[in-house]
Amino acid sequence: MSLMSTNASSYPPLRRMHRSAIGWLTSWWRLLQFAALIISRAFAPSTYASSRRRWIAHHLVVATAPNLLWFSVLSALISLVIIRIVVVTSLSYGLSRYALEMVVRVLVLELIPLTAALFVALRSTLPAGVEFAQMRLAAASASGIPTRLDARDALQTEFFPRAAAGVFAVWLLAAVSCVLTLVLAYLVIYGFTPWALQSYTRVVGHIFNPAVSMILALKILFFSFAVGVIPLASSYYHGAANPLFGRAHGTHGLADMVRMFSVILLIEAASLMGNYY
Incomplete structure (x- = not known):
C-alpha cells in the first residue's frame, strides 16, 4: 500500500486517476446513503404527521399537475405518429396481424416509461437538485462552516417531499400515458367499433x-x-464530504444528469434482457 501511495504521489497522472477514482466511489457511496435515508423516511410514521402531510401533498401536486396535461x-x-407508421408499414409488408403487438411492445413497454422518467427529471427533480446545490453553496460561503446539520434537518422538510414527488410523478405519468396509448392503438387499428374488443x-x-x-412494474x-x-443526493452533503459539491453549479447539475442517465440506461438494458432473452 505504501509503495502504491509513493508511486501515485510521484506521477501526476496516477495522482489524478487516484483522486478521480476516490471521488467516483465516494459519490456513489453517498448516493446509496441518501437513498437509504429517503427510504427510511418513507417508512417512518413521523414523516406523515399532520404538520407535514400538507407540505408533502403540496409537492406532489406541484410536481405532477403541471406536467400531467x-x-x-x-x-x-x-403515439399517434408511431402507431400510424407501424400500421402502414405492416400493411405494406402483409404483417398487419403483428401491428398491435409491435405497438404495445415498443410504446407501452419501452418508450413511455423511459420518456416519463426523463420528462419528470428534466422538469422537476434536476432543477430542484441544482437549486438545492446553489442554496447550500451560498449558505456555506456566507457562514464559512459546513451545513451538515442543516441538511439533516431539511431531510424531512425539503429533500424527502421533493424525492417523493418525483417518484409519484413518474408513476402517474407512466400509468396515464400507457392507458392512453392502449386506447389510441385500438382506435387507430380497429376504429370506433366495439366488435374488436x-x-x-x-x-x-x-x-x-x-x-x-x-x-x-419494476422498471417504472x-x-x-x-x-x-x-x-437530490449530491446536494444533501456538504463540500468536505462530497467531491462534486464544490464544483460550479452547471457542472454539478451535469454530473447528476450523467449519473442518472447511466442508472436509467442500466435499468432499461436489464428490462430488455428480461423481456427478450
Whole structure:
C-alpha cells in the first residue's frame, strides 16, 4: 500500500486517476446513503404527521399537475405518429396481424416509461437538485462552516417531499400515458367499433403475461427511484464530504444528469434482457 501511495504521489497522472477514482466511489457511496435515508423516511410514521402531510401533498401536486396535461398531450401525439407508421408499414409488408403487438411492445413497454422518467427529471427533480446545490453553496460561503446539520434537518422538510414527488410523478405519468396509448392503438387499428374488443384484449393479454407485467412494474419503480433520488443526493452533503459539491453549479447539475442517465440506461438494458432473452 505504501509503495502504491509513493508511486501515485510521484506521477501526476496516477495522482489524478487516484483522486478521480476516490471521488467516483465516494459519490456513489453517498448516493446509496441518501437513498437509504429517503427510504427510511418513507417508512417512518413521523414523516406523515399532520404538520407535514400538507407540505408533502403540496409537492406532489406541484410536481405532477403541471406536467400531467403536457406530457399526456405530447405522448398522445407521438403515439399517434408511431402507431400510424407501424400500421402502414405492416400493411405494406402483409404483417398487419403483428401491428398491435409491435405497438404495445415498443410504446407501452419501452418508450413511455423511459420518456416519463426523463420528462419528470428534466422538469422537476434536476432543477430542484441544482437549486438545492446553489442554496447550500451560498449558505456555506456566507457562514464559512459546513451545513451538515442543516441538511439533516431539511431531510424531512425539503429533500424527502421533493424525492417523493418525483417518484409519484413518474408513476402517474407512466400509468396515464400507457392507458392512453392502449386506447389510441385500438382506435387507430380497429376504429370506433366495439366488435374488436375481444381480439384486442386477447392480444394485449397475451403480451402482458405475469413476467412481462412484473418487469414493467419494476422498471417504472426503479426509474422513479432514480429520477427522485439521484438529482437530490449530491446536494444533501456538504463540500468536505462530497467531491462534486464544490464544483460550479452547471457542472454539478451535469454530473447528476450523467449519473442518472447511466442508472436509467442500466435499468432499461436489464428490462430488455428480461423481456427478450
